[in-house]
């Protein structure tokens with residue numbers, strides 16, 4: 388979320404309270420305009436801000452959103468959206484060990500190209516625009532864990548892949564230093580190494596996968 392969301396409601400719980408809770412939990416700062424007079428409400432109505440002539444209304448990311456459930460889903464969907472993008476990037480890497488030598492060469496270029504021209508620029512901009520430590524709001528979420536995992540995977544293919552992404556370099560350092568993550572990154576943890584021949588052979592044997600996977 389780039390600018391602070393602005394909440395339009397009464398100075399009380401009502402239907403807005405769950406939205407306040409979710410924003411607070413996500414670490415998103417917000418502003419509020421409390422409705423005290425009929426004039427304020429009429430102004431919103433006449434300005435076309437209230438689709439069903441009802442509040443809660445939340446100005447967020449350039450939209451005027453109404454319907455509590457839709458507002459709640461939108462905030463939660465941010466995390467999902469970033470995780471989805473990261474997932475797509477990881478998809479290019481996941482099948483890499485099962486490719487033919489020739490396809491591996493092609494896929495290597497695809498991974499670096501997709502990371503640097505499609506996915507990393509998005510996260511770089513998100514972090515730069517809101518200036519906070521994490522992707523969504525100011526709280527550590529699945530979106531951050533997933534992105535760090537993807538960054539490390541791409542770096543295994545090209546170690547200086549973050550050279551044009553200062554925000555992501557700082558992000559990587561920040562997330563890697565969170566104690567639980569730090570521990571997981573240390574030798575001897577349950578983190579698995581880069582897939583090796585033994586792993587590939589085992590998967591092929593168990594799944595009877597006697598063919599080369601095609602690059603996507």
Ligand SMILES: N[C@@H](CCC(=O)N[C@@H](CS)C(=O)NCC(=O)O)C(=O)O
Pocket residue numbers: 401402440441442443453454455456
């Ligand atoms: N389904 C809507 C209901 C919103 C709603 O009932 N808002 C009330 C205030 S809590 C309202 O604006 N009522 C004015 C009206 O319906 O004319 C939501 O969840 O946001």
